[in-house]
Amino acid sequence: MLLSATAEHALRAVILLARHGAATALSADAIADQLGAPRNYLAKTLNALAKAGIVHSARGAAGGFTLAVPPEELTLQRIIAPFDDTRIPACLLRNHACDSQNPCALHPKWNAIVGYAARKFAETTVADLLEDVPAMNEAPVLTGAL
Structure with a gap:
């Protein structure tokens, strides 16, 4: 399951907001600048x-x-849902719909791959992703000898 460019930008923006913390709001322009994304988009x-x-x-x-949602409760699926349809895409072998009632030869394997990705998006939170990443206002933790 590949993400659309819009869903990817949404995910990156939410991760940036989570790293930044809730102390102050970030403008759309500041977020766009930090992500290298077009401002209007x-x-x-x-x-x-x-x-x-x-x-x-605000x-x-x-x-x-x-x-608006704590990173510990915010799943990746919830972030991408407004932008991407998580259903299985069109058939990879034929030029028409493919489903369990009318499967192509690739349907079971492709369905398993897409289903795995969908489950991971549904069970992974923003906090899970950022577990080992310092907040924007924290210095990075250096490991190993200098």
Whole structure:
């Protein structure tokens, strides 16, 4: 299961917000700059995340975006759901739909692969991803001899 560019940008923006913490909001422009994403495109993506209840949006001088869901509770599936359909894509061998009622030769293996990815997206949280990554306001932990 490959992610669309929009779902990937949404995931990257949420990870950035989680690393940044909830102390202050980040503007859409600041997030776009840090991610190297087009500003208008990312602003629309962030607004879709706000509509889905994943981020809070506030206007004004101190406004911007913050996470609306704690990283420990926010699954990757919830982040990508507004942008990507997690159903099995079109048949890889034929030019029409493929399903369990009318499977192609690749259907069982492809279904297993896509199902595995979907399960991982559903059970992995943002906190799981960031377990060994320092917050943006923390210095990185150096290991080993200098």
